[in-house]
Amino acid sequence: xxxxxxxxxxxxxxxxxxxxxxxxxxxxxxxxxxxxxxxxxxxxxxxxxxxxxxxxxxxxxxxxxxxxxxxxxxxxxxxxxxxxxxxxxxxxxxxxxxxxxxxxxxxxxxxxxxxxxxxxxxxxxxxxxxxxxxxxxxxxxxxxxxxxxxxxxxxxxxxxxxxxxxxxxxxxxxxxxxxxxxxxxxxxxxxxxxxxxxxxxxxxxxxxxxxxxxxxxxxxxxxxxxxxxxxxxxxxxxxxxxxxxxxxxxxxxxxxxxxxxxxxxxxxxxxxxxxxxxxxxxxxxxxxxxxxxxxxxxxxxxxxxxxxxxxxxxxxxxxxxxxxxxxxxxxxxxxxxxxxxxxxxxxxxxxxxxxxxxxxxxxxxxxxxxxxxxxxxxxxxxxxxxxxxxxxxxxxxxxxxxxxxxxxxxxxxxxxxxxxxxxxxxxxxxxx
Amino acid sequence: xxxxxxxxxxxxxxxxxxxxxxxxxxxxxxxxxxxxxxxxxxxxxxxxxxxxxxxxxxxxxxxxxxxxxxxxxxxxxxxxxxxxxxxxxxxxxxxxxxxxxxxxxxxxxxxxxxxxxxxxxxxxxxxxxxxxxxxxxxxxxxxxxxxxxxxxxxxxxxxxxxxxxxxxxxxxxxxxxxxxxxxxxxxxxxxxxxxxxxxxxxxxxxxxxxxxxxxxxxxxxxxxxxxxxxxxxxxxxxxxxxxxxxxxxxxxxxxxxxxxxxxxxxxxxxxxxxxxxxxxxxxxxxxxxxxxxxxxxxxxxxxxxxxxxx
Numbered sequence: 001x002x003x004x005x006x007x008x009x010x011x012x013x014x015x016x017x018x019x020x021x022x023x024x025x026x027x028x029x030x031x032x033x034x035x036x037x038x039x040x041x042x043x044x045x046x047x048x049x050x051x052x053x054x055x056x057x058x059x060x061x062x063x064x065x066x067x068x069x070x071x072x073x074x075x076x077x078x079x080x081x082x083x084x085x086x087x088x089x090x091x092x093x094x095x096x097x098x099x100x101x102x103x104x105x106x107x108x109x110x111x112x113x114x115x116x117x118x119x120x121x122x123x124x125x126x127x128x129x130x131x132x133x134x135x136x137x138x139x140x141x142x143x144x145x146x147x148x149x150x151x152x153x154x155x156x157x158x159x160x161x162x163x164x165x166x167x168x169x170x171x172x173x174x175x176x177x178x179x180x181x182x183x184x185x186x187x188x189x190x191x192x193x194x195x196x197x198x199x200x201x202x203x204x205x206x207x208x209x210x211x212x213x214x215x216x217x218x219x220x221x222x223x224x225x226x227x228x229x230x231x232x233x234x235x236x237x238x239x240x241x242x243x244x245x246x247x248x249x250x251x252x253x254x255x256x257x258x259x260x261x262x263x264x265x266x267x268x269x270x271x272x273x274x275x276x277x278x279x280x281x282x283x284x285x286x287x288x289x290x291x292x293x294x295x296x297x298x299x300x301x302x303x304x305x306x307x308x309x310x311x312x313x314x315x316x317x318x319x320x321x322x323x324x325x326x327x328x329x330x331x332x333x334x335x336x337x338x339x340x341x342x343x344x345x346x347x348x349x350x351x352x353x354x355x356x357x358x359x360x361x362x363x364x365x366x367x368x369x370x371x372x373x374x375x376x377x378x379x380x381x382x383x384x385x386x387x388x389x390x391x392x393x394x395x396x397x398x399x400x401x402x403x404x405x406x407x408x409x410x411x412x413x414x415x416x417x418x419x420x421x422x423x424x425x426x427x428x429x430x431x432x
Numbered sequence: 433x434x435x436x437x438x439x440x441x442x443x444x445x446x447x448x449x450x451x452x453x454x455x456x457x458x459x460x461x462x463x464x465x466x467x468x469x470x471x472x473x474x475x476x477x478x479x480x481x482x483x484x485x486x487x488x489x490x491x492x493x494x495x496x497x498x499x500x501x502x503x504x505x506x507x508x509x510x511x512x513x514x515x516x517x518x519x520x521x522x523x524x525x526x527x528x529x530x531x532x533x534x535x536x537x538x539x540x541x542x543x544x545x546x547x548x549x550x551x552x553x554x555x556x557x558x559x560x561x562x563x564x565x566x567x568x569x570x571x572x573x574x575x576x577x578x579x580x581x582x583x584x585x586x587x588x589x590x591x592x593x594x595x596x597x598x599x600x601x602x603x604x605x606x607x608x609x610x611x612x613x614x615x616x617x618x619x620x621x622x623x624x625x626x627x628x629x630x631x632x633x634x635x636x637x638x639x640x641x642x643x644x645x646x647x648x649x650x651x652x653x654x655x656x657x658x659x660x661x662x663x664x665x666x667x668x669x670x671x672x673x674x675x676x677x678x679x680x681x682x683x684x685x686x687x688x689x690x691x692x693x694x695x696x697x698x699x700x701x702x703x704x705x706x707x708x709x710x711x712x713x714x715x716x717x718x719x720x721x722x723x724x725x726x727x728x729x730x731x732x733x734x735x736x737x738x739x740x741x742x
Contacts, residue, residue: 055546060546060547060647060648061546061547061548061646064546064547197715223690225712225714226712226715227714227715227718228718230652231652231718232718233643233652233653234442234446234643234683234684236442236445236446236684237439237442237443237683237684237685237687237688237717238687240435240438240439240442240567240684240688241435241687241688241690241714243435243438243567244434244435257548257644257646260548260644261643261644264643264644268568268570268572268573269438269567269568269570270560270567270568283547283548284547284548284644284646287548287550288548288644325547326547
């Protein structure tokens with residue numbers, strides 16, 4: 001192939017000239033890329049994913065960690081597998097539903113067929129609707145939505161869609177795992193529920209009440225509180241209330257700053273309770289609690305640093321080499337890359353519709369054990385871990401978190417099938 | 433009873449932090465007529481500077497040096513960027529500070545990253561100072577209150593009792609006359625802007641360690657500080673003081689109430705829609721300051737102690 005030469009007659013000092021130069025260079029580069037990819041097309045499937053994350057606003061750190069984790073997972077996959085190639089384009093959805101929809105429109109115009117992320121359940125809800133509508137109007141050009149973090153159960157129950165796949169155990173599955181561990185923790189007698197005031201927090205609250213009532217009816221729920229998401233700076237008043245209630249355990253779905261500040265305020269007020277959390281291993285919470293959280297901060301999660309198989313170790317090392325002060329806190333994006341890669345291979349194409357059919361019922365070795373993408377509701381069944389904050393001892397706690405010599409010890413592993421929820425989805429499937 | 437007592441103390445502490453921040457904002461407004469939208473960004477800058485300085489130099493040095501640096505930055509901003517805009521009126525200045533807020537936020541992200549940085553009090557301040565109705569009161573909160581009282585006490589003495597303060601006050605009402613008497617009012621304005629910035633940074637070094645130091649801290653605390661300044665009356669230090677304590681108390685006490693709205697308003701609940709009656713009083717706490725601000729603007733637009741309408 002001839003190397004395209006730049007036109008030399010363009011006077012570089014003139015702005016119009018530069019503009020033309022840039023345009024021509026861009027055109028030549030695009031042409032070269034097209035030729036290159038055409039020669040490879042017979043041997044390689046390219047999967048282009050648009051990743052939408054909150055990269056500004058209060059949940060920026062969460063979005064950034066997701067971008068970095070996905071990048072590490074994709075790097076590891078691309079280095080290992082030669083026949084399938086992932087390409088990720090990152091977009092800042094700003095934590096706003098409208099912005100996410102704008103990005104969706106632009107990216108579909110650019111021919112991207114796979115979408116991941118979004119942010120909170122509220123934003124993801126809008127994206128799923130957009131994907132459903134788009135696919136109805138554009139048969140033959142369908143797109144898929146891959147959900148790695150929004151764990152509102154409705155997405156795989158009352159509002160399930162053929163075009164949506166969730167790679168993370170949802171609120172009820174996690175709460176079931178947490179409660180089944182609590183049945184073994186006799187010290188839990190009086191529970192206080194504090195959550196963010198939106199769909200996810202409300203579901204954690206409802207779920208906790210439901211499972212505690214059926215599995216540990218002797219436990220008293222001594223308080224329920226909801227605070228605005230991402231805006232509360234001073235949790236001292238809430239902690240005073242928890243203290244007055246006489247609770248010995250706090251259950252919360254809070255993440256990011258909402259968890260950091262809650263834990264910090266509890267530490268200051270000498271609130272002597274255990275914290276059962278969803279995201280206690282993430283985004284500054286371990287740093288905020290420090291040594292005061294030892295044996296008191298617990299979580300239910302999907303990531304297990306102490307027992308990383310070779311593939312996870314490679315992803316972890318890649319991630320930590322670049323970002324030593326942050327940590328991978330869930331496996332959602334990693335499972336997404338693994339399962340999607342396998343489905344593309346099985347389907348023999350990167351076309352979303354056959355890939356979606358290939359994903360249904362797909363069983364494979366996931367991040368930390370066997371996982372299954374349930375065909376009936378597109379919910380991933382994956383192992384969950386109950387972990388407790390403790391000092392690194394090289395045995396049970398092998399790695400520190402956020403650059404500290406404190407990390408998480410795994411107290412229980414709940415198998416993938418144990419948390420399988422009752423099927424509550426009536427899936428409408430397209431013709432193959 | 434215990435919860436009311438600890439809520440009062442919490443409210444007081446939070447109020448003092450708000451006041452430290454609001455004092456600088458209202459001071460700059462009273463003198464220069466500028467609503468400085470970048471004020472909370474200077475607070476954030478103070479927190480980050482404090483974090484950067486506390487590592488090599490220790491916390492005590494950071495508390496002194498960070499406000500100094502941000503104060504000097506404030507002087508420079510006023511001297512070289514705000515002053516040329518002054519001739520074009522308040523709208524240009526307002527837009528400038530608005531843009532500056534974004535600029536500082538992006539700069540902070542570039543330098544320190546988008547995540548939370550580990551800015552905290554030294555171990556000496558982490559312990560509890562005394563027990564208050566069974567709840568330990570952390571030493572750093574007492575430190576926060578002490579610093580606020582000291583800073584604002586000296587600010588008051590400076591403005592009300594010294595020659596410099598006399599010139600500052602005169603420049604506020606009669607800038608031309610002060611100029612004709614041979615004082616450089618431009619320089620007075622510059623130092624006042626610097627002082628306001630330094631106060632914000634002082635609040636930042638301490639507030640950042642007490643809460644969290646991260647890039648969205650400016651926008652999050654910024655709005656509530658505007659509420660404090662508006663309720664207190666634009667340009668009034670006493671007003672800002674009362675408003676800050678009022679809002680601190682109001683928020684913490686409302687959270688402490690363990691009632692639903694329907695129970696709280698008693699007989700009136702019969703006329704309220706069911707959805708509203710089911711809302712917990714504690715859920716109203718975050719809206720309360722804004723509701724108070726709207727009410728204040730309707731009933732008394734100049735705020736508690738303001739001399740001109742908002």
